[in-house]
Amino acid sequence: MVELILMSSLFLLILSILLTLYRVIKGPSMPDRVQALDAIGINLLAGVAIFAVLLRTSAFLEIILLIGILSFVGTVAFARFIERGVVIERKPAD
């Protein structure tokens, strides 16, 4: 029973990844795509968690944390890029 629930949720997650992928391709604006990338990251995070339960292992728990951090960092980087044109700003010359 639990197995079935996990499998079906995994299936739904993959479906949602594919749907957000459509948003990545379609756009229409760049923030849409970045949002979609962020959502894919979160979906992956959830997918990894379900996998860990499915495989009955704790080896993937670091990955969950890491995806959380990285998708945040990535989204911030994109956001800065779209907003200001640069990712890392230099100090203005005195």
Added chain:
Amino acid sequence: MSWLHIMIVMPFIFALLVPFLYKFFTPRIHTGWFVFIVPLVLFLSLLKYIPAIADGKTVHHSVPWMPSLGINYTTYMDGLGLIFGLLITGIGTLVVLYSIYYMSKHRESLHNFYVYLLLFMGAMLGVVFTDNVLVLYVFWEMTSISSFLLIAYWYQRKKSRYGAQKSMLITIFGGLAMLAGFIMLSMITETYSLREMFNQVDVITAHSLFLPAMLLILLGAFTKSAQFPFSIWLPDAMEAPTPISAYLHSATMVKAGIYLVARFTPIFGGNAEWFWTISSIGLITLLYGSINAVKQTDLKALLAYSTISQLGLIMCLLGLGSAALYFGYGDEATVYAAAILAAIFHLINHSTFKGSLFMVVGIIDHETGTRDIRKLGGLMGLMPISFTLTIIGSFAMAGLPPFNGFLSKEMFFTGVLNASQMNIFSMNTFGLLFPTIAWIASVFTFIYCMILLFKTFMGRYQPIKLEKAAHEAPLGMVISPIILASLVILIFFFPNVLSHYLLQPALIAILPIFAQSGGIDVKISAWHGWNTELFMTLGIVGLGTFMYIYLKKWSRVYGLFSQRWTLNAGYDFAIEKMERFSQGFTNRYMTGFIRDYVVYIFAVLIVMIGGSLWLFDGIAMDISNDAPISLYEGGVVVGMIIAAITVLLAKSRLTAIIAVGVLGYLVSMLFVIFRAPDLALTQLVVETVTVALFLLCFYHLPEFRKETVRMRFKLTNLIISIGVGVIVTIIALSANSTRLFEPISSYFENSYDLAGAKNIVNAILVDFRGIDTMLEIFVLCIASLGVYTLIKLRLAGRD
């Protein structure tokens, strides 16, 4: 080391000393005086060998050079080698003596001159006294190189450089062909030694490589000896100083090819191919050289063409004489062996009179400032010694008594007349051509000899046209040509001394069939009675005189042949076309665009790998070992395909970057599914950093490129990319399907016992295969240092 070895090495060692002697004694003592000792000592010590060689003995010594390859520096001296050795050292002595007076010690860089000359002398001695074919080749190329250096001695002049380059290209071309021929011979006989090859003549004749080896070796001989059509380098080599022309381009180097042909006659002789190639090429060269010599206006060019013609004569005789080997020992062999004897005899005669003629021309050049026939004339009263020497030399060359050329020319006619009676090698069809062409060529020879003599010394003296007032040369300068000219006469009156001591041993060396029977007794005499040969000579003199008198009338015939169809024009045309073609070819495929090179690389990859998979039946498809595919694996892969296609079709760069990010994240998902947590971790981090770096690069792209358009579609790129994808897929599937042995991963499962680690991946990285990790760290270090350097170090304007 025997004395023969020391003799060959001596010029090389002395060449090392020459620059020091030049530095310390110039301008007090002419460097040539020191150099003079070397050939003199060599000549005198070679004289000692004559009695032993005349008794039929041979000298050979061996010094190991590369014993593991079977290459030993073996010297070998028989009659043939001795004649050449005496010519090289004897004429070498005279040329050095002559050059002491010819080359100014104040103006010329004598150290260069004598170093090159000594290098040449040593190399030439090495060629004629070597038994090992590879060592022979080494010395052969050294003669080419030192000749190149000597031709371009006045390297400031364009024509010198042109002549040097031409002779280099042609003789090295032939030398390389000869090397290939030598290697074929040594493959057949499994030895590098000439003497051992002579013992295996039957094996060589029966082998399928016989003909290629023969033709390649002949190519070497023909290029070196300026045979048709490789004769074009010799007239251009006349830009060398005159002592060099006298030494290299009349007496020694151009006879290296003759030596080679004579040396290999015991192996290849007696075959129709050898007979026809050599005698016909020799005959063509004889005619070509003599006809061309008549139209020359430069004295040295005239002598150059006459050298070509005389070399053709010698070559032709060697070819005709090789028929003797066909018959084996007997009366018929003796008849044809006379041609070989004539060849060797004329070889010596030619060296004497041509050497002296070159020296005389050098004197004329030196004392009047020009070598142009049209400017010279009436020098008879002013330069009586040179005039006498020219009479002797040119009459000998024309084949008149009482000079040695008469004897060898008569023997030449005997040779071609005998050859025309020959009933082998389908000679009865073409036999009559030989005496006819030889006779016509001799008429032309007579004409140019008369031009050389009369146009220079007779007629009107024109002091206005000359750079200097003509006067007789200093005594030292005429010593050498006087010695040579007196030899010309001496040989005529006492030919049998020469014949007994030198010619017969050489004949036995060329035709070993006479060795067992105690040799061949040939008497050379000036008077044979009223025979055909004498009438031929009389005819030559008659017709030659007639044609010389009316030279102005008929020499306009030469104008009919366009300059565009000469061999030289062909050579220049070929060189130019080859350069143009290779330049055009290179420009065609070296476009400078990396995308083109990538297309080449991938196309070759597809063709090579795909071709070999197809040829060797390597495509395999076996799904029995494959794991079942679950739904989520399929889903992730579908997502990856969509992301990858998005990268390709993206209209803006940012979309492509985002799609790459998606692709990377999905790959890490795949790692999770396939239970590789460490890989998934690393992949996630690396992917994020890469995407961030892409964003950084994107910002720095130039302004005008930001208008990103859809990727240009190219059919080639599509084909190549699909091809590569298909090939890689096929390889992966085939490799997966053919499992040849068990994987070794079961060993690493003991990582806790072996390395104390529960994580296999990390145990492999730092313990089992730690060196790889160390070097990967190194790679990252280099990459980061490189990035730092590229950003910080800006050496603009300082490439």
